[in-house]
Amino acid sequence: MLFKGQCHCGAIRVELSTDRQPSDQVLGACQCSFCRKHNARAFSDPKAHVTLTAADPQQLQRYAFGLKTSDQIICRQCGVYVAMTLADDGRVWSVLNIDTLDERALFTRTPEARTYDSEDREGRIARRKARWCPTTLVGWPAPTSR
Numbered sequence: 001m002l003f004k005g006q007c008h009c010g011a012i013r014v015e016l017s018t019d020r021q022p023s024d025q026v027l028g029a030c031q032c033s034f035c036r037k038h039n040a041r042a043f044s045d046p047k048a049h050v051t052l053t054a055a056d057p058q059q060l061q062r063y064a065f066g067l068k069t070s071d072q073i074i075c076r077q078c079g080v081y082v083a084m085t086l087a088d089d090g091r092v093w094s095v096l097n098i099d100t101l102d103e104r105a106l107f108t109r110t111p112e113a114r115t116y117d118s119e120d121r122e123g124r125i126a127r128r129k130a131r132w133c134p135t136t137l138v139g140w141p142a143p144t145s146r
């Protein structure tokens with residue numbers, strides 16, 4: 001199944017390819033303060049594949065906090081939080097804000113509260129590589145140094 005979505009204005013587009021029914025997909029409610037402020041429903045499945053497309057790369061805003069091991073992807077123009085990405089060794093993984101999908105209402109499972117405060121940097125990166133969605137970035141702007 002292929003699910004499509006985007007930020008509100010369409011500058012950042014999302015595609016999720018998965019074999020599982022939306023009603024079977026486990027959703028997370030990460031308890032970090034960023035995700036709580038967005039009330040984000042997080043989706044990640046290592047068997048799924050995500051494609052993130054910067055239709056208008058100028059509008060793509062990265063935000064990092066805490067251990068700064070990932071980038072929060074936000075649209076500058078419409079303010080929607082789209083996904084969190086981790087890049088390492090030429091590969092990319094992401095967790096999707098499931099509510100960016102057009103058919104978000106099909107994803108009906110109650111998000112499970114998750115807390116990752118006790119992780120160290122290495123543990124966090126290892127978990128993400130194991131659990132997040134393998135991801136293809138299209139038209140993505142090069143990261144600015146920080």
Ligand SMILES: [Zn+2]
Pocket residue numbers: 007008009010011012059075076077078079080
């Ligand atoms: Zn937008």
